[in-house]
Amino acid sequence: MADQPSVPQQKPVSLLRFADFAGARILYRLSGFGRASIFVFRTLALLFKPPFQLNLLVRQLRLIGVDSLSVVLVSGIFTGIVLATQGYIQLSDLSAEGQIGRFVCVSLIKELGPMVTGFVLAGRIGASITAELGTMKVTEQIDALSVMGTDPVKYLVVPRFLACAYMLPILTVFSTFSGIAGGYAVAVYLFNMNGVFFMKQVQSYLYISSICISLIKATSFGMAIALVGCYKGFTISVAGGAEGVGKATTGSAVVSLMLILVLDVLLNHLLFTLLQLK
Amino acid sequence: MIQIKNLWKSFEGKQVLKGLDLHIPRGETLVIMGRSGCGKSLLLKLVTGLMQPDAGEILVDGEEISGLKFKELNHMRRKFGLLFQSAALFDSMSVEENVGFMLAQHTKLSRAQIREIVIEKLHLVDLDGTEHLRPAELSGGMRKRVGLARAIAFDPEVILYDEPTTGLDPVTCVEINRLIQSLHEKLEVTSVVVTHDMDSAFTVATRMAMIHSGKIVAFGHPNEMLENDDPILQQFILLGAPEQILNVSNPVLKEFILNLREE
Ligand SMILES: Nc1ncnc2c1ncn2[C@@H]1O[C@H](COP(=O)(O)OP(=O)(O)OP(=O)(O)O)[C@@H](O)[C@H]1O
Ligand SMILES: [Mg+2]
Numbered sequence: 002m003a004d005q006p007s008v009p010q011q012k013p014v015s016l017l018r019f020a021d022f023a024g025a026r027i028l029y030r031l032s033g034f035g036r037a038s039i040f041v042f043r044t045l046a047l048l049f050k051p052p053f054q055l056n057l058l059v060r061q062l063r064l065i066g067v068d069s070l071s072v073v074l075v076s077g078i079f080t081g082i083v084l085a086t087q088g089y090i091q092l093s094d095l096s097a098e099g100q101i102g103r104f105v106c107v108s109l110i111k112e113l114g115p116m117v118t119g120f121v122l123a124g125r126i127g128a129s130i131t132a133e134l135g136t137m138k139v140t141e142q143i144d145a146l147s148v149m150g151t152d153p154v155k156y157l158v159v160p161r162f163l164a165c166a167y168m169l170p171i172l173t174v175f176s177t178f179s180g181i182a183g184g185y186a187v188a189v190y191l192f193n194m195n196g197v198f199f200m201k202q203v204q205s206y207l208y209i210s211s212i213c214i215s216l217i218k219a220t221s222f223g224m225a226i227a228l229v230g231c232y233k234g235f236t237i238s239v240a241g242g243a244e245g246v247g248k249a250t251t252g253s254a255v256v257s258l259m260l261i262l263v264l265d266v267l268l269n270h271l272l273f274t275l276l277q278l279k
Numbered sequence: 280m281i282q283i284k285n286l287w288k289s290f291e292g293k294q295v296l297k298g299l300d301l302h303i304p305r306g307e308t309l310v311i312m313g314r315s316g317c318g319k320s321l322l323l324k325l326v327t328g329l330m331q332p333d334a335g336e337i338l339v340d341g342e343e344i345s346g347l348k349f350k351e352l353n354h355m356r357r358k359f360g361l362l363f364q365s366a367a368l369f370d371s372m373s374v375e376e377n378v379g380f381m382l383a384q385h386t387k388l389s390r391a392q393i394r395e396i397v398i399e400k401l402h403l404v405d406l407d408g409t410e411h412l413r414p415a416e417l418s419g420g421m422r423k424r425v426g427l428a429r430a431i432a433f434d435p436e437v438i439l440y441d442e443p444t445t446g447l448d449p450v451t452c453v454e455i456n457r458l459i460q461s462l463h464e465k466l467e468v469t470s471v472v473v474t475h476d477m478d479s480a481f482t483v484a485t486r487m488a489m490i491h492s493g494k495i496v497a498f499g500h501p502n503e504m505l506e507n508d509d510p511i512l513q514q515f516i517l518l519g520a521p522e523q524i525l526n527v528s529n530p531v532l533k534e535f536i537l538n539l540r541e542e
Contacts, residue, residue: 141367144329149381149433150357152349 040154040232044162047155054160061164065126069172072121077176080117081183084108088184089192101194102202105184110211114177116265118169119222121176123257127230130161131253134234135246143235153235162227169223170216177215218268225260229253280305280437280469281326286335288321295321297493298335303486308463308470310480312515313490319473320364322490323439326471327359328352357385360435364442364473366426368414374401374425375410381433400428405454420447427455431462438462440472444479452479459483477516481532489515505535 088104134157137143146153181203188194233253237245281303288296295318303309313319324330326337328344337344339355347355368377376383378400379393388396394410401407404424414422423446430438443459444452456479462468463483474480480487480501487504489497489512497504497512504512516535 137369140370141363141365142369144324145361145363145367145369147329147353148327148356148359148361149384150353151380151384152353 036236037232040235041228043154044158044228044231047152047159048163050155054156057156057160058163061160062168065122065161065164066168066171069122069125069168070175072125073118073172073176074179076117076121077114077179078183080113080176081105081109081180081185082187084113084180085184085187086191089188098192098194099198100202101184101188101192102199103206105188106181106203106206107211109177109180109184110207110215112265114180115169115173115215115218115222116261117180118173118176118219119226119261120258122165122169122172122223123226123261124254126165127226127257128250128254130227130230131234131237132246132250134231135237135249138235138237139239139242139246158227158231158235161231162224165223165227166220167223169226170219173215173219214268214272217272218265221264221268222261225264226257229257229260280340282336282338282341283322283326284336284338286322286325286337287333288318288325288330289333295493296325296332296335299490299494301488301495301498303469303471305469306463306467307485308459308472308483309486309488310472310474310484311488311490312474312480314515315475317490318493319490320441323361323441323471323473326439327356327361357381357433358436360430360433360438362423362426362430362438362440362443364445366414366422368422368425368429370414372413373410374406374412374414374417377414377425378428378432380429385433396432397428400432401425403431403458404428405451420451423447424451424455427458434466435468437469437471440470440474442473442475444474444476452476455479456482478532501531505531 085101085105088108089098089101092098092100092104134143137157143153143157146156185196185199185203188199189196230253233249233256237249241248281301283299283301283303286296286299287294299318299322301322311319311322321330325332326339326344328347331345339358342355344352344355368374369380372380375394375397378397382388382393382396397410398407401409404427406421406424406428409417409421409425414425417425423443427440427443430440440459444455447455459470459472460483463470463485470483472480472483484501487497487499487501488495489504489509491511497507497509499507504516507513516532
């Protein structure tokens with residue numbers, strides 16, 4: 002206890018240190034946020050600037066869309082199955098099991114269809130975009146593009162952004178319908194419901210507004226996945242090497258997932274309050 | 280052609296360039312020497328605008344490159360051909376697409392026309408018949424030469440070579456040296472060659488510069504460099520060559536080394 006007097010002396014110092022540290026962290030975060038915004042604006046500005054390289058876009062559409070279709074379909078079916086099973090059990094408690102078709106259809110179209118598709122693509126495409134661009138960065142291929150007078154954002158980011166923005170809604174339609182098929186199978190073959198009745202319900206709850214919500218959400222998830230994936234790849238630290246690429250790849254998937262959740266909540270509010278879509 | 284004034288650059292507190300001044304005259308082949316890690320590759324990246332200096336100016340044809348807008352910078356870069364130390368080939372593309380990349384991006388030439396130019400450039404670097412291969416299928420030395428073919432495919436005014444002969448066998452080295460010389464003589468390009476290979480350096484150079492502790496410590500004609508009694512430079516040239524003394528093809532250098540040995 003001899004050095005007790007020194008304790009109060011240390012306190013302000015370590016507090017200052019902490020403030021210093023925290024301040025630096027906050028500034029770092031803010032500047033990161035600024036850089037990310039600049040990246041997003043640059044991408045958006047370049048969307049409408051010729052030359053448009055269709056061959057690059059087509060390649061990405063194929064990679065992102067066609068190759069993801071099977072995974073999306075499978076996850077859609079399972080979502081439908083789980084949803085119908087739980088829904089049936091819960092609804093039958095309220096003696097409303099007859100509404101299972103409505104329940105499955107509405108939740109899939111407005112929420113789970115876009116969400117599950119977004120999750121699958123964030124893991125599959127977002128991560129692979131980061132890995133690809135990150136590797137290009139580390140091996141100086143992005144520098145090589147710049148040196149040859151080609152804007153890497155235009156050449157690499159724009160086609161991926163457009164492909165994700167186009168493909169997510171399309172894939173969402175597939176996942177939603179496969180989900181409804183899964184729900185139908187559970188309701189009809191497991192719980193012995195009338196199939197025609199189920200489909201009638203689905204049909205009568207297939208509002209245009211719900212479909213709009215679904216597609217708007219899907220498009221924004223697609224944009225988010227592409228932007229996060231590309232940004233994470235571009236900003237990789239060259240010093241990090243292969244390990245850095247690995248970390249950025251996981252980071253990219255995690256950030257995309259979080260962003261999808263946040264966007265989902267925001268869009269629900271926005272579309273409901275502003276456009277009265279429900 | 281290129282004027283570098285008082286260039287500073289540091290990484291995480293490590294000062295690499297400390298007020299470097301260098302003039303690269305038009306039509307000359309400047310060889311840059313220096314110890315590993317002294318900032319030679321970095322200098323090439325600064326000159327092409329891939330990195331920004333902390334302070335200082337780089338003028339290309341009298342224009343300050345850090346003052347250029349993005350589009351102007353992209354345009355200016357088309358004058359340059361840069362051979363990366365790591366070759367930096369696009370691994371998702373074939374050799375043909377790599378070499379023809381700038382032609383496909385910036386000209387309206389047809390595929391067949393581009394192909395013709397690509398084949399011609401690949402012939403220059405002694406890689407006939409490799410068009411359809413992928414970079415992963417090439418050896419290190421072949422990759423380097425594809426990088427070289429790519430750097431010269433757009434007929435640049437300035438070619439920057441980062442260690443063009445490192446990792447090549449002596450025969451190919453001589454061919455690459457000849458290629459650098461002939462590009463210089465026929466096309467009157469301005470070249471900057473970073474190399475540790477003293478034989479190659481004295482073969483191709485019309486000017487030489489040595490970087491040490493972030494500055495140019497020696498600059499001049501190859502003969503002036505041999506007469507320069509700066510100990511760092513002397514050591515560099517002498518240590519750079521003795522094992523290879525028997526296959527040094529440059530007569531001036533050979534004589535110089537033999538003289539030094541006798542002393
Ligand atoms: N992107 C970077 N991040 C951090 N440090 C870097 C970076 N690029 C270069 N450096 C540092 O700058 C210094 C110069 O690097 P440079 O690659 O220019 O060396 P060099 O002279 O080309 O060496 P060598 O002959 O081995 O190729 C090195 O000490 C390196 O650590
Ligand atoms: Mg180097």
